[in-house]
Amino acid sequence: xxxxxTTATAVARPPITxxxxxxxxxxxxxxxxxxxxxxxxxxxxxxxxGLDYTSADxxxxxxxxxxxxxxxxxxxxxxxxxxxxxxxxxALDRLSPAEELKRYWAxxxxxxxxxxxxxxxxxxxxxxxxxxxxxxxxxxxxxxxHVIEFYQSYPIYIxxxxxxxxxxxxxxxxxxxxxxxxxxxxxxxxxxxxxxVGLNEFGHTRWFMEELFVAPLHWGFVTFGWGALAILGTxxxxxxxxxxxxxxxxxxxxxQSPAEVMKNPQSSVDPAACxxxxx
Amino acid sequence: MQYSQVDAEARxxxxxxxxxxxxxxxxxxxxxxxxxxxxxxGDWSFWVDWKDRNxxxxxxxxxxxxxxxxxxxxxxxxxxxxxxxxxxxxxxLFGEWxxxxxxxxxxxxxxxxxxxxxxxxxxxxxxxxxxxxxxxWVVTALVGGELWGWLFYxxxxxxxxxxxxxxxxxxxLMSLADVINYMYVRTSTPEYLRIVETGTMRSFAGGVTGxxxxxxxxxxxxxxxxWWLMGAYFFGSTKFFKTYEATPVEARQH
Numbered sequence: 001x002x003x004x005x006t007t008a009t010a011v012a013r014p015p016i017t018x019x020x021x022x023x024x025x026x027x028x029x030x031x032x033x034x035x036x037x038x039x040x041x042x043x044x045x046x047x048x049x050g051l052d053y054t055s056a057d058x059x060x061x062x063x064x065x066x067x068x069x070x071x072x073x074x075x076x077x078x079x080x081x082x083x084x085x086x087x088x089x090x091a092l093d094r095l096s097p098a099e100e101l102k103r104y105w106a107x108x109x110x111x112x113x114x115x116x117x118x119x120x121x122x123x124x125x126x127x128x129x130x131x132x133x134x135x136x137x138x139x140x141x142x143x144x145x146h147v148i149e150f151y152q153s154y155p156i157y158i159x160x161x162x163x164x165x166x167x168x169x170x171x172x173x174x175x176x177x178x179x180x181x182x183x184x185x186x187x188x189x190x191x192x193x194x195x196x197v198g199l200n201e202f203g204h205t206r207w208f209m210e211e212l213f214v215a216p217l218h219w220g221f222v223t224f225g226w227g228a229l230a231i232l233g234t235x236x237x238x239x240x241x242x243x244x245x246x247x248x249x250x251x252x253x254x255x256q257s258p259a260e261v262m263k264n265p266q267s268s269v270d271p272a273a274c275x276x277x278x279x
Numbered sequence: 280m281q282y283s284q285v286d287a288e289a290r291x292x293x294x295x296x297x298x299x300x301x302x303x304x305x306x307x308x309x310x311x312x313x314x315x316x317x318x319x320x321g322d323w324s325f326w327v328d329w330k331d332r333n334x335x336x337x338x339x340x341x342x343x344x345x346x347x348x349x350x351x352x353x354x355x356x357x358x359x360x361x362x363x364x365x366x367x368x369x370x371x372l373f374g375e376w377x378x379x380x381x382x383x384x385x386x387x388x389x390x391x392x393x394x395x396x397x398x399x400x401x402x403x404x405x406x407x408x409x410x411x412x413x414x415x416w417v418v419t420a421l422v423g424g425e426l427w428g429w430l431f432y433x434x435x436x437x438x439x440x441x442x443x444x445x446x447x448x449x450x451x452l453m454s455l456a457d458v459i460n461y462m463y464v465r466t467s468t469p470e471y472l473r474i475v476e477t478g479t480m481r482s483f484a485g486g487v488t489g490x491x492x493x494x495x496x497x498x499x500x501x502x503x504x505x506w507w508l509m510g511a512y513f514f515g516s517t518k519f520f521k522t523y524e525a526t527p528v529e530a531r532q533h
Binding site for chain 1: 285286288289291292293295296299300302303304306307308309310311312313314315317318319320321322323325338346349350353354357374375377378381382383386387465466509510514515516517518519520521522
């Protein structure tokens, strides 16, 4: 086979330990534990302390939680995004193939963590909000389930989504000098679900107190949820470059330099270029 | 030996990337598809008394062929994987059951037979098979879309049938599902009988389900086409836009 002739390459290989699941395991594990604890809190105090907005209990058990989480989320977002930006790679055109492949792995785990957080927010906690609303009377926009769904689970996935995008833009040549249409949709569209809460709450406050889930008032959430499909285009951009890197590092096949990719990222997802270096 | 080690290492890393792609796609499609489904057809999905023979077979299929069509457009044309529809619908069912069991049943204590979700898996398998056999998305829209609409009610019938049995309750004729609805208080849930099943919907006896499925199949075909196109050319796009700084000076001047 021709491949056996390309065994010895001068390209440095990354250690196999660099492709560990550990960081995603810790991040997703922490999110799962956090989500379970939040569910326990909700079971303990939603019905017992969260049915009367004017009560002192409500103030301490739910509004206190709301203010605390908003502050924590703002600090976390600023800290994470700021750190990613401040530690950006300023010499991406000289990035080694091994380092680039390791960074794609890190990006994959970042995106995986984002998608878990998006699942928890847009699927689990959003339908849990339906459980709550169709069971009790609404007397405030900051009802217990909203304190968790809108103001906690949504910002968490936004933090991870934007964080992954900033990571890609600051550490990978493919995303350094151009905006990826599908990636921006993948992160930006679900992120817009959070601002859409403003419309939702105004509508429910002004003219629509009951909770018909299929009401047109909710369709903004629906439209922004469609952006999840853009993960398909995002992976279609990333996979050819990852394949090229693997082929280059392990089989010695030619590859576009980081400088070329930065100059013309579209060429790195060209199916013809990808086919030329396929396994 | 050296080649084997290098090859094994490369393949192991490739498989890890495959797993990341699969898992992340599955999770985020649950998020997007579920939020879409619950806010365009969710009330029919939440409650057994909403699962009627007229509107449910229309609303649910035409609004849920969306994500399967878009996902098929990429998984089939780029990866030759005929699983796009099943992949989406499995994720949707997972997302629905997580909440129905943990929250509707475990938190607010409604019986599971009042809040179980519908299934699209049989219809999705058929949609994928039609695409795989024909290899043509237009034929899949025409044939698969029709089958998608037609199959929804029969494939859910086993679960629904017991609740459509007629009963006399306080002198009125209603279904078992209606009686369950009256037994469990849902303070802010709009009553189905009040807002949807009105007028001739109740009294126009005989054959309405077939007509509903026929209509549903027609609209499912119509929905499949734009969603396939959106999947292929928008959500599956690999377009990059250059930043202002990266745009050549000559181009900026024009």
